Amino acid sequence: MGATFEDFKFNRQLLNAIDDAGYTEPTPIQQKAIPPILNGQDVMGIAQTGTGKTAAYVLPIIMRLKYAQGENPRALIVAPTRELAMQIEENIKAYAKYTDLRVVTLYGGLGPKTQIEQVSKGVDIIVATPGRFMDIYLAGHLVMKQLQVLVLDEADKMMDMGFMPQINRILEVVPRKRQNLLFSATMSDKIHQLSANFLEFPTVIEVTPQATPAQTVEQRVYYVPNVKTKINLLKYLLDNTDEIKKLMLFCKTRTVAEDVYKFLIRKYNEQEVRVLHANKGQNTRINSMNAFKNDEVKILVSTDVAARGIDVNDVSHVINFDVPFVTEDYVHRIGRTGRALQLGEAITFCTPAEEYYLHKIEKLIRQTIPVFDVPVDVFIEQTAFEERQEQAREIDEQKRKEDPEFKGAFHEKKTLNQRKKFDAAKAKANPNSKAAKDRAKKPFRKKR
Structure with a gap:
């Protein structure tokens, strides 16, 4: 018989809420993290989204706080994006439904007035993005003296988004004596550094090898020459894959996301597609x-702003219209499917300029992603001159990253063309010059 939530000695209110949520047995991260958190230890959890990590820290916090008390927050959960903050709030409300605990979420994008009013009524748990938390704290609306637990969720994403200064300021304004919990999908040098500043003798919990995609996700990649072929392949997959019930489609920029969204609206209608950036x-x-x-x-078309912390259980497919430049984002993107032990499929479209990032991803996840041939019915478009130039530039840039001495084919060709133009202009300006006589004698040759 496997572990159950009863094993954690949770009170009846919490167990009833867990039952209502439909959970019968704890996930591996919950089994490993809940006991030390309940014991008051600092914990560092390496776990990707979709593993049940939110409940792994929310359940012990509810158990510790038990009921509403005083006016000031006793737990603070910091998250990188408003989407994730709202998701955590939803989880807290579900698990704390049989208690009178008060939760307030603070995030930017709208005026702070309502959030300040909510805080002033009294709060037990605050979920916040770093910037908005500091704004409301500095305006004098938050007293942090009673804080007992501080959680940094998706700490790696916060590092990527440049939130380190705000995190350091938060650490300055909260009591020294507190329990600290840090969760991250990957274990980078920055996270090591942060954990050294933030955690005291932590219990480290790693539920899967670092940055390994969920076992329930089937991955594949298609090599395509250009963006137009990506659109043709997308159309083919949507027309010929019956299993696509719910699809998240990731693009690298807002512009690409808008273009793909417009294409999909022409194909379907506005009722079936939304875009998020x-x-x-x-x-x-x-x-x-x-x-x-x-x-x-x-279908939800999105940039990476929505890749994390969005808990939608029945996403059948994720399509990476573009390969992400931040390799860890691949794990988060495909973590949108195959959640809660359901099967999912992750499909990636890759142009020659994106192969560099794909190989970095394979190195990170320690897997080779199976390559599928583009179906014969998909029309392979010619790559436009501008796109070909852009790809050549990017490939040169990638080679330069690996080898700073590399000059680049694109660089050499460009220099050659510039010299041709310069000599032609010189000859035209002065027909008796040496350059003009040389041009008349022989075709332009590159100097050895």
Whole structure:
């Protein structure tokens, strides 16, 4: 018989809420993290999204706080994005439904007035993004003296987003004597450094080898020459894959996301597709997410802003329209599918300029992603001149990263063309010059 939530000696209110949520047995991260957290130890958890890590720290916090008390927060959970903060709040409300614990979420993108009003009514747990937390604290609306537990969730993403200064300021304003919990999907040097500053003799829990995609996700990659062929392949897959019930489609920039979204609207209609990126207003983003969660739309096109912390259980497919430049983001993207032990499929489209990043991803996940041939019915477009130039530039740049001495084929060709133009202009300006006589004698040759 496997472990159950009863083994953790949770009180009846918590066990009833867990039952209502439909969970019967704890996931590996919950089995390993809950006991030390309940004992008051500092914990560092290396776990990707979709492993149940939110419940691994939320359940012990609810058990520790038990009921509403005083006016000031006793637990603070810091998350990198508003989407993740809202997701954590949802989890807390579900697990604390039989208690009177008060939770307030603080994030940017809308005026702070309502959030300040909520805090002033009294709060037990705050979930916050770093910037908005500091804004409200510095404006004098938060007293942190009673804080007992501080959680940094998705710490690696916070490092990537440049939140280190805000994190350091938060550490300055909270009591020294407290329990610290840090969760990250990857174990980078920056995370090591942060954990050294933040945790005291932590219990380190790693539930899967670092940055390994969930075992329930089947991965594949298609090599394509250009963006137009990516669109043709996307159309083919959508027309010929019956199993696509719910799809998240990731793009590297807002512009690409908008273009793909417009293509999909022409193919389907606005009711079936939504787009999510940083240029969209807060309410639009929340509405798009809720519509996707509630099965009102089948396809969500997104940049990496939505790759983390969005807990939608029945995403059948993830398509990486572009290979992510931040290799860890691949793990988070494909972690949107295959959640809660369901099967999922992750498909990646890769151009010649993206192969460099794909190989970095394979190194990170310690797996070779199976390559599939582009189906014969997919029309392979010619690569436009501008796109070919852009790809050549990117490939040169990648080679330069690996070898600073590398000059690059693109660089050499460009120099040659510039010299040709320069000599032609010189000859035209002065027909009696040596350059003009040389050009008349022989075709331009590159000097050895």
